[in-house]
Amino acid sequence: MRILVIQASPNEDGLTATMAKEAMAGAQAAGAETEFVHLRKLDLKACRACDDGWGRCRSESLCVIEDDLEVVRDKMAVADGIVLSTPVYFGDVAEVVKNSFDRLRRCERAGPADPRVEGKWVLAIAAAGGGGGGGPSCLVAMDRYFAHLGMPIFDMMIVTRRSRDYGIPAARAAGEALVKYVAAQQVT
Numbered sequence: 525m526r527i528l529v530i531q532a533s534p535n536e537d538g539l540t541a542t543m544a545k546e547a548m549a550g551a552q553a554a555g556a557e558t559e560f561v562h563l564r565k566l567d568l569k570a571c572r573a574c575d576d577g578w579g580r581c582r583s584e585s586l587c588v589i590e591d592d593l594e595v596v597r598d599k600m601a602v603a604d605g606i607v608l609s610t611p612v613y614f615g616d617v618a619e620v621v622k623n624s625f626d627r628l629r630r631c632e633r634a635g636p637a638d639p640r641v642e643g644k645w646v647l648a649i650a651a652a653g654g655g656g657g658g659g660p661s662c663l664v665a666m667d668r669y670f671a672h673l674g675m676p677i678f679d680m681m682i683v684t685r686r687s688r689d690y691g692i693p694a695a696r697a698a699g700e701a702l703v704k705y706v707a708a709q710q711v712t
């Protein structure tokens with residue numbers, strides 16, 4: 525069992541990163557191999573909506589932009605489950621998540637069939653500020669990305685600065701439960 529943990533905040537020790545690390549610790553406790561990706565350290569540019577709106581993504585299932593998108597895609601492809609922990613920015617996912625997932629869903633779903641991430645289970649975490657306004661719409665954005673990618677949701681969580689005391693242990697429990705759930709799915 526392999527779990528990829530994607531952390532999308534620039535802050536390496538902030539709430540988003542802490543939730544990601546706790547989910548990873550839970551996954552490890554359940555026996556999973558894990559890989560941690562700090563998304564901001566990768567080169568991930570925004571979609572250019574080539575030509576009439578579709579470009580190489582539609583014709584070849586690949587993006588014209590030469591950056592680290594395929595690195596992320598390959599890591600997702602070899603995982604059984606994915607944890608995505610993003611800060612809530614303006615009620616949405618972080619820009620680096622948009623940059624990668626806008627393009628990934630085009631490459632995965634629009635072109636000749638090359639769905640490499642389809643079927644991978646997801647634990648999605650939205651880490652918000654004090655009041656958590658925008659947390660629900662951030663989860664909706666992630667729900668849409670994963671629906672387009674054909675990736676089933678195991679769970680979605682919102683944590684805020686106010687709820688961090690019980691949100692952080694919940695992330696660890698969720699990481700552990702994700703691994704157990706995916707393992708059970710693989711048996712049946």
Ligand SMILES: Cc1cc2nc3c(=O)[nH]c(=O)nc-3n(C[C@H](O)[C@H](O)[C@H](O)COP(=O)(O)O)c2cc1C
Pocket residue numbers: 533534535537538539540541611612613614615616651652653654655656657658659685
């Ligand atoms: C540009 C920007 C926009 C933000 N928008 C929201 C928001 O809409 N709702 C919210 O609850 N918090 C918002 N925040 C606060 C972050 O979600 C919060 O600080 C989050 O926990 C990220 O912190 P971290 O980097 O330490 O993980 C915003 C922060 C920034 C920098």
